Amino acid sequence: MSRIGPTLLAVAAALLLPAGALGQSAAPLEAAREDAARGNALMQDGQWAEAADALERAARVMVAEQGAQTAESLAILLLYTRALEEAERFADALNMASQIRQHALAAENVTAAIAIVEQQARLQWVLGDPASALETYAILLPFAESRPEEYAGQLPVYRLMEAVMLVDLFRFDEAETRLRRLIDDPATPGRTANAARAVLAKSLADRGEYDQAAGVFMTALAIPEADPDTPGAVIVEGLSNLAATLMQAGRFEDAEAIANRALETLEDNGEAEDWAAGDALRIRAAAQLARGADAAALATLQSTVVILDRTLGADHPQVLLARADLAALLARRGEIDAARALAQNVLPLAQSNLVQESVQLARVYVSIGAATREAGDGRSAAMLLAAAQQFLADGLGGDHPDTLTTRLQLADLLVSPERYAPSDALTVIRGVTAHAGPETRDQRRIREQFDLPSPGWVHAEAAWRVAHEAH
Numbered sequence: 001m002s003r004i005g006p007t008l009l010a011v012a013a014a015l016l017l018p019a020g021a022l023g024q025s026a027a028p029l030e031a032a033r034e035d036a037a038r039g040n041a042l043m044q045d046g047q048w049a050e051a052a053d054a055l056e057r058a059a060r061v062m063v064a065e066q067g068a069q070t071a072e073s074l075a076i077l078l079l080y081t082r083a084l085e086e087a088e089r090f091a092d093a094l095n096m097a098s099q100i101r102q103h104a105l106a107a108e109n110v111t112a113a114i115a116i117v118e119q120q121a122r123l124q125w126v127l128g129d130p131a132s133a134l135e136t137y138a139i140l141l142p143f144a145e146s147r148p149e150e151y152a153g154q155l156p157v158y159r160l161m162e163a164v165m166l167v168d169l170f171r172f173d174e175a176e177t178r179l180r181r182l183i184d185d186p187a188t189p190g191r192t193a194n195a196a197r198a199v200l201a202k203s204l205a206d207r208g209e210y211d212q213a214a215g216v217f218m219t220a221l222a223i224p225e226a227d228p229d230t231p232g233a234v235i236v237e238g239l240s241n242l243a244a245t246l247m248q249a250g251r252f253e254d255a256e257a258i259a260n261r262a263l264e265t266l267e268d269n270g271e272a273e274d275w276a277a278g279d280a281l282r283i284r285a286a287a288q289l290a291r292g293a294d295a296a297a298l299a300t301l302q303s304t305v306v307i308l309d310r311t312l313g314a315d316h317p318q319v320l321l322a323r324a325d326l327a328a329l330l331a332r333r334g335e336i337d338a339a340r341a342l343a344q345n346v347l348p349l350a351q352s353n354l355v356q357e358s359v360q361l362a363r364v365y366v367s368i369g370a371a372t373r374e375a376g377d378g379r380s381a382a383m384l385l386a387a388a389q390q391f392l393a394d395g396l397g398g399d400h401p402d403t404l405t406t407r408l409q410l411a412d413l414l415v416s417p418e419r420y421a422p423s424d425a426l427t428v429i430r431g432v433t434a435h436a437g438p439e440t441r442d443q444r445r446i447r448e449q450f451d452l453p454s455p456g457w458v459h460a461e462a463a464w465r466v467a468h469e470a471h
Helices: 006-016 026-044 048-066 071-086 090-106 110-126 130-145 155-168 172-184 190-207 210-226 232-248 252-268 275-290 294-312 317-332 336-353 359-374 378-396 401-414 422-436 441-449 455-469
Strands: none
Touching (some): 026 048, 026 071, 071 090, 071 110, 090 110, 130 155, 155 190, 172 190, 190 232, 232 275, 252 275, 275 294, 275 317, 317 359, 336 359, 359 378
C-alpha cells in the first residue's frame, strides 16, 4: 500500500544490519548521544523534520558501534521512528518500525517491542490498511490485557483504536459493542470516552444513519472544543468527521462551513499542508460541487490531491478516491481528454492496491463510472456501476444509502436513450425498491443531491421504456 524509496531502504539497512566486529569508540558514541539529545529537543519544539535528521545520524553511529539490539540503540531507533511519523513520512516510519520490532524481539526487550508494535499498528491504519493494523493489535491487546496493572492507562486507548479499525472495516456491530462498553465504563478516562463517542458517530454515519450520527458528533465535539488543552489535531478530526456526516445528510452549506472551520484550525496551528488538511479540503470540494460551484470545487479538489499525494502516497485509498473524484469533475466540466487520462491512470492503481470487491474500491468505481459515462462510454460505466453496487451491497448492506444511490445511478444509465442494457434495468430497479420501502429523509436528500427520480418513479419509467422498446 505504501511507497518506500531506495534511499530509505539503504538507510534502514545501514541502521539495522548487525554491527561489525569493531571495538566501541567513545568519541563516536558521545557524538551520537549529543545528536540524540539534539533530536529529542527538536521534537519537543515540534521541529519534526530536523529532529528526524539528527536522530538518523545518532542511530547510524549507535548501531554501527554497539549493534541494534542494545537498550540504548533501540531507544534512539524508537525516537527516530516517532520523528518520521510526526514529520508525516508515514511509509518511511512503518518500514523502520517493522525492522526495529524484529530487533526488539531478538533482544527480548519487551518494553521496546510493545512500543513499536503500537506504533506499527497506528502507521498501518494511517496508510490505509486497517486489516493489517487490526492483526497487529491482535498481538498488542492480549499482551496488555494480561498485565492490567502495568497497562491500565493504555488499555482504554488500545481498545478504542481496535474499534476504530473495526469501523474502517465496516464491522459495525463489533465496533459499536466495544465503543458502548468504553463509553459506559466509569473507569474510562473522560477524553477517551468522548473519543469513543466520536468513533461511534462515525460508525453510525458509515451505516447510513446520518442525522443520528451528526447529533452524536456535535455532542462529542462540544467537549474538546471547550477544553483549552485539547490538541488541535483532535478538534480537526472531529470537525472533519462532522462535516463529512453533514455532507452525507445533504446539509451541504453546513458541511462546507464546518470543513472551513477545520481548515482554519489547521492554518492557525501551522499545519495547512498536513494530510488532515487534504481530508478537510476533499469534504469542502464535495460541498462546493453539491451547490453547483464547479470551478471552486475543481481548485479545491486539485489542492486536495496534491496534499494527500505528498503526505500519504499515490496508492493510498484517500488519494485514489480524491483523484477519481477529480476525474469525474473534469468530465462533468467537459474536459474529457483530461478526465479520460486521469481515469485510465487511477483505475488500475485502485484495482492493484485496494482490497478486491471492497467498499473503498466501489467508491472509486462510482466516480470513475461517472467520468466514463460523461466521456461517452456508457457500457464501461455500466460495468463499473454494476460492480460497485454489488460491492456496496456486500459490504454495507442492500438498504444502505450508498448502495441505493449507486443502484439508482446504474438504473438511470441502463434506461438511458442509448439503450446500454434496458432489459436489465427492471432487475436493478426492483433491487432498489425492494430495500428502499418508504423513502426516508436521508434517502431523499441523497437522491436530490444526484438529481435522480424517486425509486417508485424510476421503476415506473423503466417499466414503460422496457415495455415499449420490446415491441
